[in-house]
Amino acid sequence: MAKITPELIPFHTATAAFSAGKDSPREYLERRIAKIEADEPQVRAFVSLNIDRARAAADMSSDRWKQGQPLSAIDGMPVGIKDIIETVDMPTECGSPIYKGWQSNRDAAVVAALREAGAIIIGKTVTTEFAAMEPRATRNPWDLGRTPGGSSSGSAAGVAAGFFPVGIGTQALGSLIRPASYNGIVGFKPSQGALNRGGAIDYLSQSVIGVLSASLEDSWNVAHAIAQRVGGDPGFPGLMGPAQRPLGKMPRTIALLQTPGWDQASFAAKRLLDDAITRLKSRGVTVITRADDKAVAEVEMAVTNGIALSHKINGWEWLWPLNSFKTRDAAALSKFMHDRMATNAKMTLDDYRAALAERETIRASYAKLAEHCEAVVTLSAIGPAPVGLHGTGTSPFNAPASMIGNPAISLPLFTEDSMPLGLQVMGFLHKDADLFAIAGWIDDVLGGTHA
Amino acid sequence: MAKITPELIPFHTATAAFSAGKDSPREYLERRIAKIEADEPQVRAFVSLNIDRARAAADMSSDRWKQGQPLSAIDGMPVGIKDIIETVDMPTECGSPIYKGWQSNRDAAVVAALREAGAIIIGKTVTTEFAAMEPRATRNPWDLGRTPGGSSSGSAAGVAAGFFPVGIGTQALGSLIRPASYNGIVGFKPSQGALNRGGAIDYLSQSVIGVLSASLEDSWNVAHAIAQRVGGDPGFPGLMGPAQRPLGKMPRTIALLQTPGWDQASFAAKRLLDDAITRLKSRGVTVITRADDKAVAEVEMAVTNGIALSHKINGWEWLWPLNSFKTRDAAALSKFMHDRMATNAKMTLDDYRAALAERETIRASYAKLAEHCEAVVTLSAIGPAPVGLHGTGTSPFNAPASMIGNPAISLPLFTEDSMPLGLQVMGFLHKDADLFAIAGWIDDVLGGTHA
Known part of the structure; x- marks a missing residue:
């Protein structure tokens, strides 16, 4: 098996040179394109690329930086977009033959916001089938024989491979935090509804839509730029917090949460x-832990069935559009999807309620835990990326935050x-800014360089 | 101007004859098709029709009724679908040249549920541009020189013209209750989130997705059939209530709400x-009224700015996808949409919050009003449909329920x-079944025959 060299290349550290005229978004982009040309055949992070449009956008961004008038902190940033998110210039295929070549009529809200902020949409990234379990072709840049995780497979692997500094993904169970862990990058799952999922x-x-990146700073800048332009999901307040990433702040008290993942986690x-x-x-x-704090013990109990409950809720909510896809072309759905439908067909509206x-x-x-601590720590996954490309790993450490809706960050601090x-x-609902401050401090204290 | 004869033709009164073999869904459909052929050139309720598929579906339904095995109470019911709702067999054009000929990849949740229940999707019905203010071609069957109202224009006019017994529409301000009023039909706006808006x-x-129909019974049967199959919006409990329409029940106390509409309503x-x-x-x-009950007076005060507040909220939530449409083809948007964008561009995320x-x-x-009364009554519109096709009327009586999220029913009881x-x-959140019981009793007492 060939080898490639993973490389975390933040964007925010490059912009000073753009202003100084020593570098430009176009040159930054060309270095990313060189990486893509060299390693994409091995990594397979992309479903489609639009290099011509990316170059044109980078040239316009270069002019703006030269004139000292960038549209935002992320003007000129190349971004990869998970392929369940619509783009007007590229198909949206959802990792399914049913959507092969399907053209949307528009950019999704996050894509429209990113373009308005000057970011460069470089390509669509591989997702599992409809962001669920069936893996597609992407490989882990750290070991091409291993899965990059899913469902935001290409967005995570692309950051690790240095193809782009930021990939947009989504998580309903573990699809941001787990691939972030497997690929050694920063993963940010915002509070429920914080970023507009339209399109x-x-x-x-x-x-929830979230950000995979090489640095906390880039994650915050991207999430903030999106929320300010298109808000959160309709009816939600959208990402809360200042324009500048909150600087590192030591927490007085944190909770260690074992979650159902503990029994499955590796010894290491x-x-x-x-x-x-x-x-x-x-x-x-x-x-504080379950052993010495009643509120922590209560949460541990509460999340015990997190994965089963999430599967039940997600399963009912998938009845549509799966019923429509099945009517149209049943053979185009994976065995996993057929099994899911068979299970869900037994559910009633009352079960869902x-x-x-x-x-x-x-x-x-x-929510009560917020009176006891400022943040919660746990593992991002039960161990490193499993060997093989037939699955994308499991989510016992991730289901709690998905189910609860609280924000979570994965910091690439460990090696096994x-x-x-x-x-x-993990933080508390709508307190994403506080979470960034604490995660920044923890990263620094534990020897990370991902601010 | 030519004249046509409006005719309310319920579906539920026809099914006994289906069972008895004296009538069939196919014959029922053919009578509707005859009406369409005669009057559609005047009414212009449809954007597209799929008569071949409708006939095939009606034949299958006829077999099921003959065998005494209908899939549901609405098996064989011809339904018109507002053209912002996706159908796999017809384009979804949203009343906008931007969506001209656009093909979805699927049926929307309500359409998939209707087909599963045996209903017949006969065609897509005219909507104003993106279900907002810019009118399209539909005329009011009671007077072809008048608007049918909007935005669910074709679904409402089609019921009044006898083209189909039920039309599916949506309301974010007044788009179900107002056209129901103008066309002399039953309109049902369910509780917020009660019917799945996917697709x-x-x-x-x-x-919210709602039902325009010739009878309360048909409305309930359709809404219930949808909710049981695809639920409500994700995270919402979906329409609550029994399979059978709750029978008429006299309320002890109701509130008369004037709303901001009172000052604009006609004397008659x-x-x-x-x-x-x-x-x-x-x-x-x-x-009880504002004059003699403090809770009513408080609600009257609270809804005073209902339209302005709704426009603000809807406006921010329209930033996307309008920004994407504007980038793509600004000339294809109406002046109204450009004005809306100009206004909304001044809003910030903080304003929205x-x-x-x-x-x-x-x-x-x-919600507090529920302790004082069992239902609320008011007008459905400030008067009958205005003359002319250049606008679709105003919504001061409708904005309150849209803003509050409570269910509302329009009963065609008056003539001016x-x-x-x-x-x-109007009823209370998730108490749609109670609302049907009270509306049924009121209809009966006031001489209606719309049960």
Whole structure:
């Protein structure tokens, strides 16, 4: 198997040189294109590319920086877009033959906002079938024999491969945080509804659009630029927080949450987290756990069935459009999708309502935790990316935040078996800015350089 | 100007004959097709028709009724679909040249559910541009020189013309209740989120899919059939209530709400409502008003700026996809849309959040009213359909329910100037079944025959 060299290339560190005339968005883009030309045949992060339009956009951005008039902090940033999100200049294929070559009539809200902010949409990135479980072709840049995770496979692998500094993805279960962990990059799952999902083939009540990147700064800048231009989901307040990324801030108290993932996590992964906790304690942070805090113990209990409950909710919410796709071309759906439909067909509207009520109880339990701590830490995945491309890994550490709707960040701080592994920091609903401050501090203290 | 004869033809009264073998869904459909062939050139309710597929579906339905195995109470019902709602067999054009000939990849959730229940999708019905203000070609069957109202223009006019017993529409401000009033038909705007909007080009937080029909029974049967199969909007509990339409039930207390519409309503319209109130009182119903009940007075105050607030919220939520359409083809948007964009461009995310907070306050105020009365009555429109096709009328009586999210029904009980006018009965969130019971009783007491 060929090897490539993963490389985290932030965007925000490049803009000073744009202003100084020593570099430009066009040159920055050309370096990314060179990486793509060299390594894309191995990584397979893209479904489609629009290099011509990207170059034209980069030239206009270069002019703006030269004139000292960038449209935003992300003017000139090349971005990869998960292929369930519509783009007017490229097909949206959703990882499904049913959508092969399908042309939308518009840019999705996040894409329109990114273009308005001067960002460059370089291509569409590989997703699992309809952002669910069936993997497509992408490989992990750290080991081409391993999965990059999913469902935001191409957006995560593309950042790790240096194809673009930021990829847009979505998470309804673990599709941002898990691939961020597997690819050794920063993953940001915002609060539920924080970024407008209009024009994404994504209708799940606990799905959210998020950012995969090489740095916290880029993540914040992208999320903020989107929210200011097109807001959050209709009826939601949208991402809260200042234009500038909140600087690192030490938390007084954090909670260690084991989640259902603990029993499945590798010995090495648990050891790495334990060591990190020890180091945070040595810096004066109080760490509460299920053993010594009743509110933490309650949340641990509440999230025990997180994956099963999420599957139930997501499953009912997938009845449509799967019923329409099945009527049209049943053979074009994977066995996984057929199995999912068979399971969901047994659900009733009353079952769904009961599941929603259960989720509300869990959300209330987690919200109470805010009185006990400023953030929550756990692993981002049970271990490094599994070997093989037949699956995209599991989400026991990720389902809680998806179900609860709270924001979460994966920091690429650990290594196991020469592969990256993430530390997950979780915050509280609409307190994404506070989460960034604490994650920034933790990254720094634990030796990270991902600010 | 030619004249046609409006005719309310319910579906539920026909099914006994289907079972008895004296009539069939195919024959019922052929009678509708005959009406369409005769009057559609005048009414212009349709954007597209799929008669071949409708006939094939009707034949299958006829077989099921013959065998005593209909799929549901609406098996064989011909339905018109507002053209912002996707259908896999017809284009979805949204009343905009931007969507001319655009093919979706699927049926929208409501369409998929209707087909599963055996209903027959006969065609796509005219909508104003993106379900907003710019009128298209439809005429009012009661007077071809008048507007049918909007934005669900074709679905409402088609029911009044006898083209189909049920049309599917949407309302974010007044787009179901107002055209129901203008066309002399039953309009049902369900509780917010009660019917799944998946696959509708409709992203407003206060928009809802609803039913325009010749009878309360058909409305309930259709809404219930949809909710049971595809639920409500993701994260919402979906339409609550039994499979059978709740039978008429006398309320002890109702509130008369004037709303901002009172000052604009015609003298005759106000007189008609006053007379109706007098008759309800004579049957023993207690009617509370702003003059004698503090909670009613509070709601009247709260909804004073309902239209302005709704425009603000809808306006921000329209920033996307209008920004994407404008980039693509600005000339294809109406002057109204350009004006809307110019206004909305001045809004910030903070303005939007403030508007959402104001809406929450109004919702809380209305919810308290439930302790004082079982239903609310008001007019459905300020008067009959205005003369001319250059506009679709105004919504001061409709904005409150849209903003609050409570269910509302328009009953075609009044006549002014030889044109129909509706009495609006409003209920409380997720209590759609109770609303049907009270509306049914009111219809009966006031001499209606729309059960």
